[in-house]
Amino acid sequence: xxxxxxxxxxxxxxxxxxxxxxITLPVVxxxxxxxxxxxxxxxxxxxxxHIKPKTPSVIFMINLSITDLMLxxxxxxxxxxxxxxxxxRFGKTLCSxxxxxxxxNMYSSILTMTxxxxxxxxxxxxxxxxxxxxxxxxxxxxxxxMWMFLLLAFYPLESTDLTYxxxxxxxxxxxxxxxxxxxxxxxxxxxxxxxxxxVLFLIPFVVTVGCYIGTIRKLIQTSNRYGNRQKTRSIYxxxxxxxxxxxxxxxxxxxxxxxxxxxxxxGRSLYPxxxxxxxxxxxxxxxxxxxxYFASKEFYQKFMQLFRxxxxxxxxxxxxxxxxxxxxxxSARSMSSGPMDGLEGVKVYLQRQxxxxxxxxxxxxx
Numbered sequence: 001x002x003x004x005x006x007x008x009x010x011x012x013x014x015x016x017x018x019x020x021x022x023i024t025l026p027v028v029x030x031x032x033x034x035x036x037x038x039x040x041x042x043x044x045x046x047x048x049x050h051i052k053p054k055t056p057s058v059i060f061m062i063n064l065s066i067t068d069l070m071l072x073x074x075x076x077x078x079x080x081x082x083x084x085x086x087x088x089r090f091g092k093t094l095c096s097x098x099x100x101x102x103x104x105n106m107y108s109s110i111l112t113m114t115x116x117x118x119x120x121x122x123x124x125x126x127x128x129x130x131x132x133x134x135x136x137x138x139x140x141x142x143x144x145x146m147w148m149f150l151l152l153a154f155y156p157l158e159s160t161d162l163t164y165x166x167x168x169x170x171x172x173x174x175x176x177x178x179x180x181x182x183x184x185x186x187x188x189x190x191x192x193x194x195x196x197x198x199v200l201f202l203i204p205f206v207v208t209v210g211c212y213i214g215t216i217r218k219l220i221q222t223s224n225r226y227g228n229r230q231k232t233r234s235i236y237x238x239x240x241x242x243x244x245x246x247x248x249x250x251x252x253x254x255x256x257x258x259x260x261x262x263x264x265x266x267g268r269s270l271y272p273x274x275x276x277x278x279x280x281x282x283x284x285x286x287x288x289x290x291x292x293y294f295a296s297k298e299f300y301q302k303f304m305q306l307f308r309x310x311x312x313x314x315x316x317x318x319x320x321x322x323x324x325x326x327x328x329x330x331s332a333r334s335m336s337s338g339p340m341d342g343l344e345g346v347k348v349y350l351q352r353q354x355x356x357x358x359x360x361x362x363x364x365x366x
Contacts, residue, residue, distance in 0.1 A: 032283060125215065
């Protein structure tokens with residue numbers, strides 16, 4: 001942050017000339033874009049045209065795919081900016097637009113993943129109580145409310161010139177040097193930064209971690225009689241999602257907290273470390289299609305069909321059985337009877353269908 005008429009301190013000037021930032025970020029952003037864009041486009045294609053019905057879980061995953069694609073659309077501008085030694089050539093308006101898109105979509109990923117974790121937790125731990133809430137309009141309302149809140153939270157960035165001319169280096173930065181008058185006073189700066197950390201990260205982080213731990217505990221406690229293979233695979237998937245969430249988002253946001261404290265109160269900076277940990281947050285952008293979509297047997301089947309059009313019916317049936325978190329799985333739970341939990345109910349339902357000689361209709365894929 002810099003006040004009007006003041007010069008940049010040596011620490012900020014050193015950060016703008018940091019070779020680790022100007023080399024590492026373009027390389028990482030390029031690799032992420034090359035994986036993320038085709039991966040999320042394929043995911044969006046499957047979710048929109050090949051998955052029915054559109055359950056809340058599917059709607060959240062569609063929102064996550066769109067979010068990841070919008071974030072990836074910012075990478076070419078970021079790559080150009082850092083390759084040219086942090087020099088912005090695209091004007092004030094585009095600087096504000098790219099910055100808002102970059103950070104709002106990053107936090108949208110966190111909020112959407114939190115919604116998915118809650119939905120999955122309720123589906124595993126409280127399958128019957130979730131039925132009345134598993135409606136498309138609730139998921140759509142959650143996504144709409146999420147985006148409205150993000151646009152409101154980032155309004156200071158939307159209404160401010162985020163470029164800054166660094167005469168000492170002959171460059172124009174974008175968002176790397178914030179002007180103090182972007183917000184009216186010190187209290188407003190504290191409120192803005194705490195909103196980023198507490199509301200958009202810490203609360204969703206705690207909820208997501210709690211939901212996945214609860215989901216894993218419930219799966220471990222579930223009887224093995226009705227699907228040990230499915231249960232084990234679901235536990236592994238939940239653990240992977242949890243570890244990826246923590247690894248990608250925790251370092252960046254905790255460093256942001258420390259940076260804003262020492263910057264506001266002591267005039268020091270951890271901004272280079274913050275910029276480098278952005279790479280971890282962006283890595284989540286290309287991991288999402290694999291852990292949320294391709295880990296599903298149904299998505300794997302669609303992927304394989306692109307290269308092997310003839311898929312055996314027996315493989316297709318087995319694939320449909322093993323998708324724990326699909327919308328149809330939850331519906332099958334609601335059909336189960338007796339004192340067994342949701343996962344056991346799914347297995348019994350499938351067994352009853354097979355004994356009766358009834359195949360699983362294509363529209364009821366797992």
